Amino acid sequence: MAFIYDEPSRTFGEYLLVPNLTTKDCVPANVDLTAPVVRFKADPGATPPDPRLAPLTMSVPVTSAMMQSVSGADLAIALARCGGLSFVYGSQGIEEEAAMVRRVKNYKAGFVVSDSNLRPDATLGDVLELTDRTGHSTIAITEDGTPTGRFVGIITSRDYRLGKTPLSTPVREIMTPFKSIHCGKVGLDLQEANELIWRHKLNTLPVIDERQHLQYLVFRKDYESHQAHPLENVDHEKRLIVGAGINSRDYRDRVPALVEAGADVLCIDSSDGYSEWQGDTIAFVKSLGKPAYVGAGNVVDREGFLYLVEAGADFVKVGIGGGSICITREQKGIGRGQASAVIEVAKARDEYFQRTGVYVPICSDGGISQDYHITIALAMGADFVMMGRYFARFDESPGRKVRVNNQFMKEYWGEGSNRARNWQRYDHGDTSKKKDQLEFEEGVDSYVPYAGKLKDNLDVTLAKVRSTMCNCGATSLRDLYMRARLTVASAVSIHEGGVHDVMLKDTRGNTREP
Numbered sequence: 144m145a146f147i148y149d150e151p152s153r154t155f156g157e158y159l160l161v162p163n164l165t166t167k168d169c170v171p172a173n174v175d176l177t178a179p180v181v182r183f184k185a186d187p188g189a190t191p192p193d194p195r196l197a198p199l200t201m202s203v204p205v206t207s208a209m210m211q212s213v214s215g216a217d218l219a220i221a222l223a224r225c226g227g228l229s230f231v232y233g234s235q236g237i238e239e240e241a242a243m244v245r246r247v248k249n250y251k252a253g254f255v256v257s258d259s260n261l262r263p264d265a266t267l268g269d270v271l272e273l274t275d276r277t278g279h280s281t282i283a284i285t286e287d288g289t290p291t292g293r294f295v296g297i298i299t300s301r302d303y304r305l306g307k308t309p310l311s312t313p314v315r316e317i318m319t320p321f322k323s324i325h326c327g328k329v330g331l332d333l334q335e336a337n338e339l340i341w342r343h344k345l346n347t348l349p350v351i352d353e354r355q356h357l358q359y360l361v362f363r364k365d366y367e368s369h370q371a372h373p374l375e376n377v378d379h380e381k382r383l384i385v386g387a388g389i390n391s392r393d394y395r396d397r398v399p400a401l402v403e404a405g406a407d408v409l410c411i412d413s414s415d416g417y418s419e420w421q422g423d424t425i426a427f428v429k430s431l432g433k434p435a436y437v438g439a440g441n442v443v444d445r446e447g448f449l450y451l452v453e454a455g456a457d458f459v460k461v462g463i464g465g466g467s468i469c470i471t472r473e474q475k476g477i478g479r480g481q482a483s484a485v486i487e488v489a490k491a492r493d494e495y496f497q498r499t500g501v502y503v504p505i506c507s508d509g510g511i512s513q514d515y516h517i518t519i520a521l522a523m524g525a526d527f528v529m530m531g532r533y534f535a536r537f538d539e540s541p542g543r544k545v546r547v548n549n550q551f552m553k554e555y556w557g558e559g560s561n562r563a564r565n566w567q568r569y570d571h572g573d574t575s576k577k578k579d580q581l582e583f584e585e586g587v588d589s590y591v592p593y594a595g596k597l598k599d600n601l602d603v604t605l606a607k608v609r610s611t612m613c614n615c616g617a618t619s620l621r622d623l624y625m626r627a628r629l630t631v632a633s634a635v636s637i638h639e640g641g642v643h644d645v646m647l648k649d650t651r652g653n654t655r656e657p
């Protein structure tokens with residue numbers, strides 16, 4: 144006989160947080176958003192345990208969805224620099240995905256591989272042409288003109304006078320030669336590079352190896368940008384942390400390539416993770432010589448969570464059908480309101496921790512349509528959230544920026560749309576026929592309003608999260624989960640929470656109905 148739940152399944156927009164006493168030390172500057180990414184052992188007396196015990200953490204509890212229109216290398220770099228974590232999309236060739244992971248791992252904040260280089264026998268005319276083309280006025284001079292050739296000098300606009308210095312003048316006659324340049328030795332860190340920049344009043348510090356070959360340039364302005372990212376999510380070698388999506392079909396080839404490329408954590412991308420295919424995939428990852436972390440999902444209930452945890456998942460993703468571009472519920476009638484799913488799975492996670500002393504973080508995936516939904520998800524027990532639509536709006540996402548009805552938009556398409564053709568995500572492991580497309584779509588192709596730079600937006604979103612946490616008397620995510628009091632809001636009280644009974648002014652002072 145079918146089981147029918149007593150409660151309707153609910154979503155974030157149906158709940159409100161009720162404030163607790165805000166103590167004087169409870170100010171946004173004191174809020175710590177550190178979240179665990181993967182499973183760890185701790186004293187079950189302390190539920191939830193200190194997230195810093197996890198072998199992999201992030202400074203802010205936000206991840207970007209493994210989707211073609213969301214998580215490429217640029218977005219992964221921008222998000223890790225802000226303290227979050229991207230999962231590079233797996234619905235692409237193995238080599239292509241590994242190359243994206245490598246790009247993120249090789250990114251060295253503040254250390255730039257010189258992109259404007261000439262040989263000493265080039266002329267001032269070449270310098271001007273290159274400056275025009277790249278927009279960069281600092282040109283490294285190397286013996287062979289490559290970015291990592293033997294470093295012999297540098298040329299900037301201060302080395303020549305336009306209109307006075309003949310265009311045919313060889314660079315070697317006007318450049319600042321190596322012997323007059325302060326250089327850093329490869330291996331120095333950004334702090335040390337900055338010391339040299341200040342001590343010698345430099346704008347640029349070339350970094351060379353023991354053979355005098357150029358490795359990087361460090362610019363004074365880039366150090367300042369680094370200072371603006373105090374929460375950067377980095378590994379013990381100070382490389383940015385990055386995740387990567389895998390599927391339960393080609394994991395035997397994909398996983399080793401991604402681990403080799405340096406992925407810090409993997410995640411199986413599937414619309415329904417309560418399946419034996421995921422069990423097999425996790426077992427394979429865990430059987431590798433090299434230790435690798437793997438998240439699994441998505442599930443929406445206790446049984447799904449326990450299945451994946453017992454199979455060895457390092458974190459579990461929660462949510463079916465709540466994504467902004469997702470039509471799984473309409474097409475197949477499966478899924479669950481995101482809030483109900485998170486509440487049940489968080490309870491199962493806590494019980495499992497009490498029983499075993501192993502804490503397995505959960506990620507609330509999809510359905511965040513307002514910034515405050517992040518706080519609600521965390522208050523309900525999610526360790527971190529995953530978002531697609533949110534990130535697709537930014538400069539760093541892979542989608543095209545287009546003008547629609549006089550407004551700038553970015554393209555955002557679901558992995559279950561015919562555009563993405565990510566059939567592995569929806570596949571049930573049927574090997575009887577070779578598939579290269581979906582039998583029916585579970586996602587749409589859409590536009591989202593263009594919103595500028597990731598950092599500018601995420602800073603505001605997280606300011607709201609920190610502020611609400613202070614209302615709730617919480618300075619950490621553990622505090623929030625332990626203390627939060629939530630109430631279901633009636634449809635009328637949700638209406639009351641919006642603008643009502645006033646005439647709104649537009650920017651010209653005219654009025655419009657709310």
Ligand code: RVP
Pocket residue numbers: 208209210465466467468469470471508509510511529530531532533556557558559560585586587
């Ligand atoms: P949202 O943030 O609401 O845009 O949701 C993003 C999530 O939606 C993804 O992390 C994924 O779980 C899910 N998704 C991705 N593609 C599709 C689809 O085509 N149905 N759904």
